[in-house]
Amino acid sequence: MKTFGREFTVREKVLLLVMVIIMLGALYYLMVFEPVTSEIHQAELAKQSLQDELLIAESRAAQIVNMRNEMEASEQAGRSFTYMPSYNASNIEIDYLHDVLETNADDYLINFNQITRSGNQIRRHFSLSFTARSYDVAKKIISELEASEIRCLIGDISVSSSEESVIDGYVGISCVATFYETMYDAVEDSELPEDSAQSSQAADDTGE
Known part of the structure; x- marks a missing residue:
């Protein structure tokens, strides 16, 4: 190889080869190795992040299930069948709900669905959802509703939370419940439904 009219020496050729x-x-490192290594590292970080999120989600789900089971077990164990007021006790029942929820819940929604009648028993069904600042407060609300002097049975409890730790943070509770009343000494009004027991008996008699 010549340059400027002369050949490269062996030393120069070796140096040029080494430089090449x-x-x-350097080009391989900058254009191939480093980008690939960086992508692998980012992928590993993303994988670890997903695994961490999955563990947190599984932990929260387990906490929610345990909380719901504990509430339902507490509800069953502490259920006391108190008196049934005469129909129509809706104002007393609504006032009691507001007293308990306004004292303990951050927000709440009550929706009375329907009234059913079977013989002398009246069932006033409603759904309830509320937010409490902790699981203990939510459990207290459920316990107070169950401990009402007016017979109130709660079921289908659902627990949710946006916090990483369900136990320590705010929780949302949804459930269905029923107040019980009696027709003894009742004053009938336009809201009183038909007696399903009599309707069923009438249907049986007609069928005969």
Whole structure:
């Protein structure tokens, strides 16, 4: 190889070869190795993050299930069948709900669905959802509703939370419940439904 009219010496050729190898190595490092290594590292970080999120989600789900089971077990164990007021006790029942929820819940929604009648028993069904600042407060609300002097049975309890720790943070509770009343000493009004027991008996008699 010649340059400016003379050939490269062996030493110069070796140096040029070494420089070319170094340049190729640098190009490989900058254009291939480093980007690929960076992508692998980012993928590993993303994988670890997903695993962490999955563990947190599984932990929260387990906490929610345990909380719901504990509430239902507490409800069953502490259920006391108190008196049934005469129909129509809706104002007393609504006032009691507001007293308990306004004292303990951050917000709440009550929706009375329907009234059913079977013989002398009246069932006033409603759905309830509320937010409490902790699981203990939510459990207290459920316990107070169950401990009402007016017979109130609660079921289908659902627990939710946006916090990482369900136990320590705010929780949302949804459930269905029923107040019980009696027709003894009742004053009938336009809201009183038909007696399903009599309707069923009438249907049986007609069928005969």
